[in-house]
Amino acid sequence: xxxxxxxxxxxNIQEGKTATLTCNYTNYSPAYLQWYRQDPGRGPVFLLLIxxxxxxxxxxxxxxxxxxxxxQSLFHITASQPADxxxxxxxxxxxxxxxxxxxxxxxxx
Amino acid sequence: NAGVTQxxxxxxxxxxxxxxxxxxxxxNHEYMSWYRQDPGMGLRLIHYxxxxxxxxxxxxxxxxxxSRSTTEDFPLRLLSAAPSQTSVYFCASSQGKGDTxxxxxxxxxxxx
Numbered sequence: 001x002x003x004x005x006x007x008x009x010x011x012n013i014q015e016g017k018t019a020t021l022t023c024n025y026t027n028y029s030p031a032y033l034q035w036y037r038q039d040p041g042r043g044p045v046f047l048l049l050i051x052x053x054x055x056x057x058x059x060x061x062x063x064x065x066x067x068x069x070x071x072q073s074l075f076h077i078t079a080s081q082p083a084d085x086x087x088x089x090x091x092x093x094x095x096x097x098x099x100x101x102x103x104x105x106x107x108x109x
Numbered sequence: 110n111a112g113v114t115q116x117x118x119x120x121x122x123x124x125x126x127x128x129x130x131x132x133x134x135x136x137n138h139e140y141m142s143w144y145r146q147d148p149g150m151g152l153r154l155i156h157y158x159x160x161x162x163x164x165x166x167x168x169x170x171x172x173x174x175x176s177r178s179t180t181e182d183f184p185l186r187l188l189s190a191a192p193s194q195t196s197v198y199f200c201a202s203s204q205g206k207g208d209t210x211x212x213x214x215x216x217x218x219x220x221x
Binding site for chain 2: 036045046093
């Protein structure tokens with residue numbers, strides 16, 4: 001069965017720095033991969049989608065890469081702000097959307 | 110647009126009780142799904158529907174039933190609640206099966 005791995009340890013980062021999150025998966029590559037943000041007590045909110053034939057996608061201060069050889073996606077938040085503090089989930093579509101457990105990001109002033 | 114709404118926000122049940130979690134969306138989305146979220150395990154798909162009258166099982170369907178009589182509503186029924194069903198439940202909808210998912214605010218369920 002397919003598995004998704006996201007770092008379970010919180011990422012503590014100083015304001016203004018770049019936060020980089022990893023999403024690793026096993027078996028074959030999905031058609032596309034999505035990233036979501038989740039704040040405490042709320043439902044996930046969609047951020048970015050990247051397809052298997054795309055290497056990189058950007059949206060404002062966010063950047064996602066998708067390496068099907070490494071079976072890995074990287075999610076970058078540049079010029080991070082305290083408001084970026086949240087849990088970030090990756091989700092892969094293998095016929096049904098499957099979510100990783102998420103990585104918490106804490107941005108300190 | 111209200112988006113995806115869920116009721117109730119919180120619920121406490123005793124083992125063996127049954128209940129229905131409500132989910133509604135006003136975006137005319139065909140695809141709707143139910144997830145449960147447990148600490149350290151991420152979101153797990155319970156059931157999903159690709160349109161009115163069509164439902165299918167996800168990763169963890171046991172103990173849950175769904176139906177989809179209209180495009181807007183997708184209720185989740187717990188037949189006989191068990192402590193293992195203590196979790197936060199999220200409903201989501203999307204235009205199609207592979208599209209961006211819009212999530213509701215969640216229902217926090219505790220089974221004693």
